Amino acid sequence: xxxxxxxxxxxxxxxxxxxxxxxxxxxxxxxxxxxxxxxxxxxxxxxxxxxxxxxxxxxxxxxxxxxxxxxxxxxxxxxxxxxxxxxxxxxxxxxxxxxxxxxxxxxxxxxxxxxxxxxxxxxxxxxxxxxxxxxxxxxxxxxxxxxxxxxxxxxxxxxxxxxxxxxxxxxxxxxxxxxxxxxxxxxxxxxxxxxxxxxxxxxxxxxxxxxxxxxxxxxxxxxxxxxxxxxxxxxxxxxxxxxxxxxxxxxxxxxxxxxxxxxxxxxxxxxxxxxxxxxxxxxxxxxxxxxxxxxxxxxxxxxxxxxxxxxxxxxxxxxxxxxxxxxxxxxxxxxxxxxxxxxxxxxxxxxxxxxxxxxxxxxxxxxxxxxxxxxxxxxxxxxxxxxxxxxxxxxxxxxxxx
Amino acid sequence: xxxxxxxxxxxxxxxxxxxxxxxxxxxxxxxxxxxxxxxxxxxxxxxxxxxxxxxxxxxxxxxxxxxxxxxxxxxxxxxxxxxxxxxxxxxxxxxxxxxxxxxxxxxxxxxxxxxxxxxxxxxxxxxxxxxxxxxxxxxxxxxxxxxxxxxxxxxxxxxxxxxxxxxxxxxxxxxxxxxxxxxxxxxxxxxxxxxxxxxxxxxxxxxxxxxxxxxxxxxxxxxxxxxxxxxxxxxxxxxxxxxxxxxxxxxxxxxxxxxxxxxxxxxxxxxxxxxxxxxxxxxxxxxxxxxxxxxxxxxxxxxxxxxxxxxxxxxxxxxxxxxxxxxxxxxxxxxxxxxxxxxxxxxxxxxxxxxxxxxxxxxxxxxxxxxxxxxxxxxxxxxxxxxxxxxxxxxxxxxxxx
Numbered sequence: 001x002x003x004x005x006x007x008x009x010x011x012x013x014x015x016x017x018x019x020x021x022x023x024x025x026x027x028x029x030x031x032x033x034x035x036x037x038x039x040x041x042x043x044x045x046x047x048x049x050x051x052x053x054x055x056x057x058x059x060x061x062x063x064x065x066x067x068x069x070x071x072x073x074x075x076x077x078x079x080x081x082x083x084x085x086x087x088x089x090x091x092x093x094x095x096x097x098x099x100x101x102x103x104x105x106x107x108x109x110x111x112x113x114x115x116x117x118x119x120x121x122x123x124x125x126x127x128x129x130x131x132x133x134x135x136x137x138x139x140x141x142x143x144x145x146x147x148x149x150x151x152x153x154x155x156x157x158x159x160x161x162x163x164x165x166x167x168x169x170x171x172x173x174x175x176x177x178x179x180x181x182x183x184x185x186x187x188x189x190x191x192x193x194x195x196x197x198x199x200x201x202x203x204x205x206x207x208x209x210x211x212x213x214x215x216x217x218x219x220x221x222x223x224x225x226x227x228x229x230x231x232x233x234x235x236x237x238x239x240x241x242x243x244x245x246x247x248x249x250x251x252x253x254x255x256x257x258x259x260x261x262x263x264x265x266x267x268x269x270x271x272x273x274x275x276x277x278x279x280x281x282x283x284x285x286x287x288x289x290x291x292x293x294x295x296x297x298x299x300x301x302x303x304x305x306x307x308x309x310x311x312x313x314x315x316x317x318x319x320x321x322x323x324x325x326x327x328x329x330x331x332x333x334x335x336x337x338x339x340x341x342x343x344x345x346x347x348x349x350x351x352x353x354x355x356x357x358x359x360x361x362x363x364x365x366x367x368x369x370x371x372x373x374x375x376x377x378x379x380x381x382x383x384x385x386x387x388x389x390x391x392x393x394x395x396x397x398x399x400x401x402x
Numbered sequence: 403x404x405x406x407x408x409x410x411x412x413x414x415x416x417x418x419x420x421x422x423x424x425x426x427x428x429x430x431x432x433x434x435x436x437x438x439x440x441x442x443x444x445x446x447x448x449x450x451x452x453x454x455x456x457x458x459x460x461x462x463x464x465x466x467x468x469x470x471x472x473x474x475x476x477x478x479x480x481x482x483x484x485x486x487x488x489x490x491x492x493x494x495x496x497x498x499x500x501x502x503x504x505x506x507x508x509x510x511x512x513x514x515x516x517x518x519x520x521x522x523x524x525x526x527x528x529x530x531x532x533x534x535x536x537x538x539x540x541x542x543x544x545x546x547x548x549x550x551x552x553x554x555x556x557x558x559x560x561x562x563x564x565x566x567x568x569x570x571x572x573x574x575x576x577x578x579x580x581x582x583x584x585x586x587x588x589x590x591x592x593x594x595x596x597x598x599x600x601x602x603x604x605x606x607x608x609x610x611x612x613x614x615x616x617x618x619x620x621x622x623x624x625x626x627x628x629x630x631x632x633x634x635x636x637x638x639x640x641x642x643x644x645x646x647x648x649x650x651x652x653x654x655x656x657x658x659x660x661x662x663x664x665x666x667x668x669x670x671x672x673x674x675x676x677x678x679x680x681x682x683x684x685x686x687x688x689x690x691x692x693x694x695x696x697x698x699x700x701x702x703x704x705x706x707x708x709x710x711x712x713x714x715x716x717x718x719x720x721x722x723x724x725x726x727x728x729x730x731x732x733x734x735x736x737x738x739x740x741x742x743x744x745x746x747x748x749x750x751x752x753x754x755x756x757x758x759x760x761x762x763x764x765x766x767x768x769x770x771x772x773x774x775x776x777x778x779x780x781x782x783x784x785x786x787x788x789x790x791x792x793x794x795x796x797x798x799x800x801x802x803x804x
Contacts, residue, residue, distance in 0.1 A: 392749075
């Protein structure tokens with residue numbers, strides 16, 4: 001499901017593209033109204049755009065497959081998410097700006113709380129502040145700078161999220177998670193998942209043991225849980241493939257990480273949704289392609305809070321006129337996956353998408369919602385084809401064949 | 403996206419199929435009405451057919467990819483247009499009936515006008531008459547019969563269009579166009595695009611220089627521009643693959659060329675749309691499959707003339723009863739691509755398709771238009787699968803598996 005047009009069709013010039021991602025946008029109906037979160041939300045700006053746009057449903061990975069955030073975004077960026085699958089550790093390391101080198105093994109750590117019996121009591125250590133996170137990471141870096149010939153690096157992400165990087169010779173990324181994904185049980189030990197991974201498994205286990213020793217007197221964050229272990233291999237670059245000066249505007253490091261992985265320039269946003277749009281406005285004409293990310297739909301969906309997810313959607317809708325005022329030639333609005341409030345989790349359901357441009361084929365009575373997008377001109381199609389359409393609408397693809 | 407059923411499912415007998423192609427059929431809405439060219443046209447016959455037909459949208463090459471006429475028609479004929487991509491020169495040579503041999507390199511030439519500084523003043527030399535074209539081609543053939551061991555052939559297409567064929571040993575088709583696609587600049591020199599193409603590039607450049615010398619005293623057509631350079635390799639035959647005695651009825655040589663490439667018998671039509679239908683009526687029962695081509699929708703779309711494209715669609719609609727009166731078992735009506743009036747060019751948008759047969763699954767309120775076809779039973783599907791459906795509706799495919 002990769003982008004399949006021949007590379008030599010891509011032109012050097014054309015329109016400016018904004019890819020606006022509402023994380024976890026797709027949903028499921030509320031039993032009282034029969035309306036999804038997006039359908040229930042008052043979205044006058046999205047509905048006005050939809051009435052003049054090409055609509056459809058984006059399929060993140062494949063029918064029935066629920067994507068993580070990494071595959072969800074790789075698809076949106078035009079990369080087959082199965083072929084280019086990558087662990088969360090690498091995405092987080094890139095997201096916090098760590099200078100990964102090919103072969104580095106990156107691991108996502110959760111700061112966690114173990115009880116007196118060594119069982120997990122809180123998988124997120126009470127969600128510490130970013131300052132507390134930075135203090136603990138400083139302790140760990142000082143206590144565990146190397147392990148058996150491998151260099152060890154720690155970096156703060158947000159709240160309970162930490163990244164661990166191992167750098168050394170012939171490290172293997174084929175290691176199992178230690179996060180048991182539940183409380184009341186002890187963390188798993190590091191298991192090698194492939195032949196030749198035994199040495200790296202032993203190194204990582206020793207690092208985790210040393211971390212436990214370092215944190216033993218902490219009142220809350222007295223351990224870590226490891227997951228998303230993967231090695232860094234550079235990807236074919238987005239700017240080179242699509243001939244686009246591209247940037248990524250996102251508040252959460254993870255999303256900047258995926259974008260950096262494919263060669264977009266990350267723009268750090270520290271405040272909320274207004275600040276995200278302000279970052280888009282700043283230097284807008286210096287880029288051909290802007291990826292802009294809004295997170296709250298996904299978080300409130302995972303909370304199972306219908307009304308809060310509706311409100312999150314409405315906040316993005318209210319900011320849309322500022323995006324439109326910048327005059328992008330192509331405005332794509334979609335999500336990386338669905339996060340239905342009733343499931344409290346990511347899901348496999350296709351995600352509404354609109355592509356607004358002068359070449360759209362709209363349906364006048366359309367609004368932006370699942371039922372309306374299902375009968376849109378784009379049909380249900382792989383997310384990895386969105387970039388083909390974005391380039392086409394921007395008049396950045398030449399004709400194929402005589 | 404090739405036809406994917408096993409070859410041994412194809413039966414030797416079954417219904418008669420007409421594939422009626424309205425070139426550039428798909429469109430985009432007029433802002434006043436919100437209706438596309440096809441939706442705005444008064445098409446009582448197509449609408450009556452649609453109400454009893456299977457409807458859908460045909461995707462010519464892939465999502466977001468704009469096809470040229472060659473790939474657009476190869477798809478309709480059941481050939482993956484990416485795998486079987488071919489240069490316009492070969493299509494034109496086949497279209498004018500030139501007896502191409504494997505390895506021949508064919509080049510599309512435009513008769514053109516250069517100014518006193520050698521810059522392109524008119525890429526089409528004022529669109530000369532076919533008689534003038536024939537006179538110039540005669541001059542060229544006499545002046546340049548060979549070049550450095552290669553035989554050189556010229557053939558008239560229409561107006562400013564000429565085909566050049568090089569025949570010799572180990573010729574390479576990997577040569578760049580000399581047509582700069584704009585005025586006010588000189589033609590490009592012939593560039594080799596692959597290793598081993600240097601000799602052929604030099605031969606073609608010498609041919610073009612000799613042409614320039616021959617035409618130097620012509621008042622208008624004093625040069626040529628070369629493009630669409632490709633070598634001829636025979637395709638797997640359409641009659642053999644699909645067990646169909648097949649013919650192609652088209653006024654423009656280009657479309658007969660694509661059909662000949664896959665082994666259909668070309669039927670030359672010199673007059674307009676009525677003559678095209680008359681050619682279909684003549685000897686109808688001698689064939690199992692008829693490809694019939696109408697061009698005007700595409701031309702008027704490229705002109706950007708909404709009303710004229712609407713009128714072109716209505717003229718084809720008015721001729722439909724004569725096609726129906728022949729009693730084909732399967733009548734497929736679609737286009738090779740969209741040519742929206744508002745873009746004045748081919749585009750990537752899927753194309754409405756109807757398949758009328760006794761096995762159709764219709765929607766009673768359906769009409770033939772983009773919005774109606776989008777929600778038809780066929781969905782949006784690759785053009786290269788149309789032949790699978792045509793054969794199935796003609797009861798020419800046996801059951802797969804026990």
